[in-house]
Structures are given as C-alpha cells and as structure tokens.
Amino acid sequence: MLRYAVIMAGGSGERFWPASRRARPKQLLRLTDPDLSMIEEAIERIAPLIPRAQILIATSELLAQPIADALPGLPRENILAEPEKRNTAACLALAAAHLQHRHGHDAEIVMAVLTADHQIGAPDRFRATVAGALDFAATEDALVTIGVVPTRPETGYGYIEVAPSPTGDGPPEAGRPIRVLRFREKPSEPIAREYAKSGHHFWNSGMFFWRVSSLLRGLEQHMPNLATGEHAMVDALAGRGTRSLRDVFLALEDVSVDIGLMERAGNVWVVPADFPWDDVGAWDALERTRTPDELHNVVVGDAVLVDVKDSIVFNEPGADQLAVAVIGLDGVVVATTRDGILVCPKDRAQDVRRAVAELRRRGHERFT
C-alpha cells in the first residue's frame, strides 16, 4: 500500500508577530531550532519514514512559493496551494483529490496527516508511533489520531477521551490503538488537572492517519458535500469536469476535520504517544521549546540583559539584527525583527493578535 504524508502548512500564526508575517508565518520561522524553520524540521522528522517524493504540503497560494523556497529538496508539484482559506476538512479533501488524481481512483493509499508548526521531541519515538498508526489505518477502516500522554494540566490544548481501563487507571500503552469516546474542548484548570492524571485523556495532536478510501467513506457519511467536492476536484485536476478546481474548492464547507468528521464518526481511534509535543502557540512557548539559562531566560539572537529573569528575548538573528537592551524586568516577552517590536508579559502572549489587528486597522499592513 502506498504511504503518503500530508503536512498541513496553511496557518497564519499571527501570535508570533513581529517575526511572523502574512507571507512568513510560524511554520517558516526558526522558533524551536536555531538552524531550521519549523516546516523544515517537520520534513526532516518524517523523511526517514516517508520519502520526500511522497510528502505533500498543503498550504495557501500566498505561502506556496515561500515554502517551495524553504524546501528545495521537495518536488515542487508536491506543494498544493489551496485556492482560498478554508478549514482542515477542505484542505484534506484537496489532498485526497491530488492523490487520487496522481495514482488513480483504485489505488490503495494510506496517509499521515501531520502538522508543520508543532514541536516534537524524540523523533525516533515519533516515527515509531506514526509507523504504528499507519499500519493500523492500513488494515482497519479507521480514522486514527495520535494522542499525546499529558505531562501537565495544560488548559491550552484540546483533549481526546477514551474509556477508562477496566483494570484500573494505569497508564495507557504507547503505540496501541484505543477506541475514542469523544473529543474535549480546552478545559478549565481543575478539569485539566483531572485529565492530566486520569490515564484516559490525551492531548489532541492534530495528526490523523487513514486510508484515502476510509477518509472518503467518512466524508460521504458525515460531510457529503465535501465528498462530492472531492470527486469534482479529481475531475478538475484531470481536466474532465465542468468546474475549475478553484470553483469547487470555494464552495466547500469551512469546517475543521475535527468537528466535521472526527467528532461525528464512530470508527475513531487514538494511538497514545509519549514523545514530547508542544503546539508552540505563542511566544511564551519558547521557554518550553528552548533551554532557558540559569536566570530562566530564553535569549534568541544577541541581546543585553541587565537584572532580567524568567523572560523571553527574541532578537531575530541576521546581519541587520538590532541592538536590544532589557533592564530590570521579570516575566516578559521582548521580540524584535528589523522592523517590528513586541513587548508584553508572558501571560499576555496570546493577545499579540490584538496588536496585529490594531496595526492593520491603522493601515500598517506592511508590518503584518
């Protein structure tokens, strides 16, 4: 059976402003590794398991070229540009259409849907988990996810719930698929604490594994318009249909695959994983994804710190790097590029979006 990876890389990642911009969002930044952008890391991570010829990138028209530039080792035709911003369900229908166009309707293909902008540690364990999930999806008519075993009561993630183990609350066995009971939204602090120790809740990693045929069966049942759209896109790609790919795509529902499909389907499974995982949601994530110094500061690029602790200072490295000095502060984010500066407490890092929106409102799109 053919194995493909589809890396979803259409996100806009505004919360990393000023480093992130419309044409250079989070997945194109070197946030977690000093030498590789996050999407390069994602490719490097999966390539030992799935060769580059079978890695598709699904992204926006705006980002297709910047991503191609960042990934010279990837065949250009493997970068799929969504004609407009829809959500993950439409994105994956487009990817399925490309695979069916490339290999024919009857080809048996199993696909790993991966993310471009999350940090994943222990790549060997990651690949072993992916390999197990692909094997399971290849043999079962199943929609499979990876659930990360929680290490802290995180309130910023969605959770996947399975039935409690009949033999008690022992930890789940990594790699063995378990039937999913339901998906849970981002929890409150007390509920997150319960989930973290329950043994039957996992962080929703946003990774999926299924045969193309299983995906289409699921869409037919739960998102029939999307299933029809997928067929029309295969026709459009082959030059057969009456509507352009763009026209078909624009008519697709704007719904996430989690809500549109996974939360409705009965054949959903989770493979528990114990590799380190972080969604790198905002600047404050850098204190988890980089190693802080003895004053608990994370400093990227050159910066002068005087009496500063528990802070994140990101001065975008490069020949035109600015001079940055921070004095006497505690628990702040200072992030700079050659034309933009953000200063906020770590616990306000989510609100960067508000600042970006205000910059646009003032007509300063060139900075966003």
Added chain:
Amino acid sequence: MLRYAVIMAGGSGERFWPASRRARPKQLLRLTDPDLSMIEEAIERIAPLIPRAQILIATSELLAQPIADALPGLPRENILAEPEKRNTAACLALAAAHLQHRHGHDAEIVMAVLTADHQIGAPDRFRATVAGALDFAATEDALVTIGVVPTRPETGYGYIEVAPSPTGDGPPEAGRPIRVLRFREKPSEPIAREYAKSGHHFWNSGMFFWRVSSLLRGLEQHMPNLATGEHAMVDALAGRGTRSLRDVFLALEDVSVDIGLMERAGNVWVVPADFPWDDVGAWDALERTRTPDELHNVVVGDAVLVDVKDSIVFNEPGADQLAVAVIGLDGVVVATTRDGILVCPKDRAQDVRRAVAELRRRGHERFT
C-alpha cells in the same frame, strides 16, 4: 557692554540610548518638542534677547559638525570645538579666550552661560530672569547663577543654599539676586523635602552670568592654572604663542566650574527663578516634559498600546519608523530607533548606561 551667550553642548547623554549616540547625543534629539532638537530650542529661547551673532556653542570636535548642521542660522565660527573632553571650567576658559581674541583684552563683555539639554518652560520669564542676571553681572564683580525655586522634593538635582530670610521663611522674590552661602550635593529624600519648603534652597540650574573680567579674576584666585591657560589660548588663537590651542587645552584641569570656582569664590550670587525647569536626565523625564494621555502614557511616534499605563513609549518618528506593540505593562519605558531597542521599568532608566557599556564591551560600538 557686549552681551554674549555661551551654550555648553558637549555632553554625551548616554541615558537616552537608543536615541542618543556618540555623534547624536541628547542635545541633538527632539525629546521635549516634536519639531525641535533641544539645542534648537535653547537657541530659539535665548535669541530674542541675544542675537545669534553673539551666541557661541561650546562642544566637542565630534559634535561640532552635527551641531552646525542642526543650526544653519548660527555663524559657523561661533561653534567652538573643545580639542578633547575636559570639564566645564576648561570649556568656559576656552569660550572666554575666544571672546577676548574676537574683541580684544580690554573689551567689556558680559556672558550668559546656558545649557543645551535642559527643558525650560515660560520662555518670557526665563528671558526676564536672564536679562536681570546679566544686568547684575554687568555692574557687579559677581559670579551669578540662576536658582530654580523647587516645586517638589527632587533628589536628582544639586541645590544652592542662601541665608534664611531675616523676616521669616517667605518665598524668595524672583529676579532679585541673593548672596549664595553654599552649594549642596544631591540630597536624600528627607533632606530634599526640607529644601523644597525652606524658601532658601534652589535647584542648581547650571547657568552662570559674569563679565569675562570677573570670570578671569575668579580663575586667577581659585584656578590659577586655568587663568594662565586662558591667556595662552588667546595667544594661540592670535597665532602669537609658542604652544598650539590644542596643547594648551589638553593641559587644563578636568574640573567642573561648580567645584573649581563657584564653591570656592566669595562673590557668588543666585537669581531665583520661577520658570519650569527640568534637566531631562533620562527617559523617565518625558512624563514631566511631555503631556501624558488619560492613561498616564507618554507616546512619541506611532505605537500600538493594549492595556498599558504609566508608561513611556518612544518610537523615533521618521520614514523608517518601526512597528511597535506594547501589551499589558505598567510603568515601563520602551524606546526604539530603527536599529536599537530599550525596555526597562521607569525607575531603572538611569541604568541605561550599563546597557550601553555592555554593548561596547561586546564590540557593538556601531549601535552606541
């Protein structure tokens, strides 16, 4: 009698980094007025009283050209470059030598020594005070200063003490010269509170008024080497002496005129003044010298503030202005230019010098 103003403009003003640089210190910045640098303000302020042809600027060789560029209306020969950094006593001896060279040894000249980098409000009252001090100095063999009537228990300034009024502690009469008892260093908080209400203590404004002949008499008595040096500089300027101006200047004492002359002389007078005055010592001064908004923020240039109060945000205006966003902070300074950024609490604004020193230590002189 000839009247001259000598504006001392040799300071380096590191505490306004990143706006201040070696070749563009505080007096060349638009800190207190959106359209004028501080030295332009100083000229505009005194020019209605003393014409530009009789305004000398004493500065360093590094700054002579930038200052000339900033002051196209001033005769170029009125900008005096000190061959090296000495202190205010040597600076004023050089200015006296230039005046004697220009007008001859026997000319009767009275000079106002003014500052280039302080904020002064109520310019009419300022000029009236200066005019009174010049008139007094023209007729008396006196070394005259302006003392600002304190409006708060400021611990950052030096004070001038006069004898308590025999009729009680009533406020001093602005404009009437009073004999000075002594100079007082920057006081502690409780002592500053006493001074602020005593009625016989004034802020030392660093402005002086004297005839050239009175200055030279004072130097002969209290800094005889400087008096000799002044004569040698007159000779050097006339091409008569055996030593160059530079050689003479480099041998002068490195002492302030306050310590070397004023604190030792017996004929020192203070003219009380009630105009607003601020030495604009560091970034936090902007909350006094500019008008804060309703959240007590002072914002210079464009910046996005979200939930910010009691803060100073300076984004150097200009075509290459950066995009600045500050979120959720209270009582901070964020100061940016197109190649440098400072972030600190307002009460650490004095420590900017430490950051500048560290930048130099790291070899980043180009940013300082």
